[in-house]
Amino acid sequence: MPPPRTRPVVNRALSTLIEQAGWTHAATAQHVNAVAAESGERIHYDRSAVGHWLTGTVPRPEAVRAAVEAFRRRLGRPDLGPADLGWPDRDGTAPDDPWSGDPVARLAALGEDDMLNRRTVLTAGTLTLAALSAHGGDARARAAPRRAGSGDVIRIRATTRGFADLDDQFGGGHGRIAVAAYLAREVTPLLHATNGRSRPDLFSAAAELCYLAAYMAMDAGANALAQRYYISSVRLADEAGDGVLRATALRSMAVQAAELGHDTEALALAEAAASALAGHGPPRTRAWVTGMRAEAHAAAGTRWDALNLLRSTETQLERADSVPESEWTGNYRRESLEHQIGLTLTQLGDHATAARHFAASMNARRPVELRTRALIGLRAAHAFLRAGEVERAAGTVLELSEDLRQISSARVRDELSRLRADWQPYRGDPAVTRADRFVAETVRRTRIF
The missing domain is CATH 1.10.260 (434 Repressor (Amino-terminal Domain))
Known part of the structure; x- marks a missing residue:
C-alpha cells in the first residue's frame, strides 16, 4: 500500500x-x-x-x-x-533505433561521442530491451566510391590485436577511449567511401574492432554504450556478408543480456547467433555459440536442453582441427568450455560442480589473460561459497591477489561486491577475514572501478 x-x-x-x-x-x-x-x-x-x-x-x-x-x-x-511520465524531455530521451540509418555514419558519431564523452552518449546511456530484441535487418551504407586497399585491412586487424591483448591483460577500462578514437578518426573515413575488392574485408575488419570496443565498454560497466557498439558490429558484418562475425556479435550481446539478468533476451540472442551461422562456420565458433545457448537455456529453466547443448558443445570443440589463435572469432579452447559449463551449472543450481569447472578454467588461463582469470576465479570463489566450501572460497580470492591489483574492470568489481555481500555470515572465519581485508584494500588502492 x-x-x-x-x-x-x-x-x-x-x-x-x-x-x-x-x-x-x-x-x-x-x-x-x-x-x-x-x-x-x-x-x-x-x-x-x-x-x-x-x-x-x-x-x-x-x-x-x-x-x-x-x-x-x-x-x-x-x-x-x-x-x-509527466516530465519534460530535456535530453532528447525519445526512442532511438540503433538498427536503422546509415551504419557507418552511426558508428562515426558513436566513436566521436564516446571519445569526447559528449552528452549525446550520456543522454542515450540506458540499455534498452527493445534494441536487444531487434537483431537487425540489412541497412547498407551508401557513399561515393573510393578504393581502400588490403594494406588498410592489415593495419586495422593488427591494431585490433594489439588493443585486444591490452584488454585481455588489464581489462576494458584500460585504453578503451583510444579504441574509440581509432574507430572514429582512422577507420570510419575508410568505410564511408569504398567500393573496391577490399570492401568486404575492410568492413569485416572494422566490425571486429567495433566488437572489441563493445566488449571493452561492457567490461568497463558502460552497458548502454556497449549495446550500441555491438549493434554497429552486427551491421558492419552484414555489410561484409560475414555471417560468422554477425553470430559473434549477437552471441556477445547474449552474454551481456545474461549478465544483466535479461534471460528471455539472452536466449533469443543466443538462438539468433546460431541462426546466423546456419550450421556453417568453423567448428570452434559453432561450439562457442552452442555453449552460450546452453547457458541461456539453463537460465530459462529448460534443463535438459541445456545439458544436451553442453554435450553438443564438447563434441563440436573436439572436432575443431585448427589452433584457436588462427580464428579471430570463436577463440574457444577447453578452458573456455570449462567456464561455460560452470556458468550453465550455476544457472541449474549445481554450485559444487560449477565451482570445480570454474577453478579448472581459471587454472588453465594463459599469463596474458589476467582479467579473464580474475573474473572466472571470483566466480569460482562464489560457487565454492554457495556450495558451503567457505575456506576454499577465501583461498581462491587470495590466490588472485596479484592479478586483481593490475586490473581495471567493472565486471570484476561487481563480482567482488557480490562475493563480499554473500560471505558476510562467515566473517568470523579467519580465512574469510583475511580475504575480505585484502579485497577491501584492493578496491580502495587499485583501478578496479
Missing part, C-alpha cells in the same frame, strides 16, 4: 503508469535504480523519492532515462518517453 499522502498528486501521468505497472512506490524506485545500475549509474531512490515525483519534483536526467526504460519494459511500450 502507498504511504498516506499529505500533499496532492500533481503528476497524474506518472501516477497512472505506476498503477498500470502494479508497482508500489518502493518497487518503482527499485526498478528505476536497477535499470540505471545496468549502465553503471549508481542511484539510490526510495519510496519517498517517488512520492516527491508525484507531487511535482522532476528527477535528475539519469533517473528520467532509467524510469522511462523501466516503464517501457514493464508495460511493453517501447514508444514511451518522458512526457508520458
Whole structure:
C-alpha cells in the first residue's frame, strides 16, 4: 500500500503508469535504480523519492532515462518517453533505433561521442530491451566510391590485436577511449567511401574492432554504450556478408543480456547467433555459440536442453582441427568450455560442480589473460561459497591477489561486491577475514572501478 499522502498528486501521468505497472512506490524506485545500475549509474531512490515525483519534483536526467526504460519494459511500450511520465524531455530521451540509418555514419558519431564523452552518449546511456530484441535487418551504407586497399585491412586487424591483448591483460577500462578514437578518426573515413575488392574485408575488419570496443565498454560497466557498439558490429558484418562475425556479435550481446539478468533476451540472442551461422562456420565458433545457448537455456529453466547443448558443445570443440589463435572469432579452447559449463551449472543450481569447472578454467588461463582469470576465479570463489566450501572460497580470492591489483574492470568489481555481500555470515572465519581485508584494500588502492 502507498504511504498516506499529505500533499496532492500533481503528476497524474506518472501516477497512472505506476498503477498500470502494479508497482508500489518502493518497487518503482527499485526498478528505476536497477535499470540505471545496468549502465553503471549508481542511484539510490526510495519510496519517498517517488512520492516527491508525484507531487511535482522532476528527477535528475539519469533517473528520467532509467524510469522511462523501466516503464517501457514493464508495460511493453517501447514508444514511451518522458512526457508520458509527466516530465519534460530535456535530453532528447525519445526512442532511438540503433538498427536503422546509415551504419557507418552511426558508428562515426558513436566513436566521436564516446571519445569526447559528449552528452549525446550520456543522454542515450540506458540499455534498452527493445534494441536487444531487434537483431537487425540489412541497412547498407551508401557513399561515393573510393578504393581502400588490403594494406588498410592489415593495419586495422593488427591494431585490433594489439588493443585486444591490452584488454585481455588489464581489462576494458584500460585504453578503451583510444579504441574509440581509432574507430572514429582512422577507420570510419575508410568505410564511408569504398567500393573496391577490399570492401568486404575492410568492413569485416572494422566490425571486429567495433566488437572489441563493445566488449571493452561492457567490461568497463558502460552497458548502454556497449549495446550500441555491438549493434554497429552486427551491421558492419552484414555489410561484409560475414555471417560468422554477425553470430559473434549477437552471441556477445547474449552474454551481456545474461549478465544483466535479461534471460528471455539472452536466449533469443543466443538462438539468433546460431541462426546466423546456419550450421556453417568453423567448428570452434559453432561450439562457442552452442555453449552460450546452453547457458541461456539453463537460465530459462529448460534443463535438459541445456545439458544436451553442453554435450553438443564438447563434441563440436573436439572436432575443431585448427589452433584457436588462427580464428579471430570463436577463440574457444577447453578452458573456455570449462567456464561455460560452470556458468550453465550455476544457472541449474549445481554450485559444487560449477565451482570445480570454474577453478579448472581459471587454472588453465594463459599469463596474458589476467582479467579473464580474475573474473572466472571470483566466480569460482562464489560457487565454492554457495556450495558451503567457505575456506576454499577465501583461498581462491587470495590466490588472485596479484592479478586483481593490475586490473581495471567493472565486471570484476561487481563480482567482488557480490562475493563480499554473500560471505558476510562467515566473517568470523579467519580465512574469510583475511580475504575480505585484502579485497577491501584492493578496491580502495587499485583501478578496479
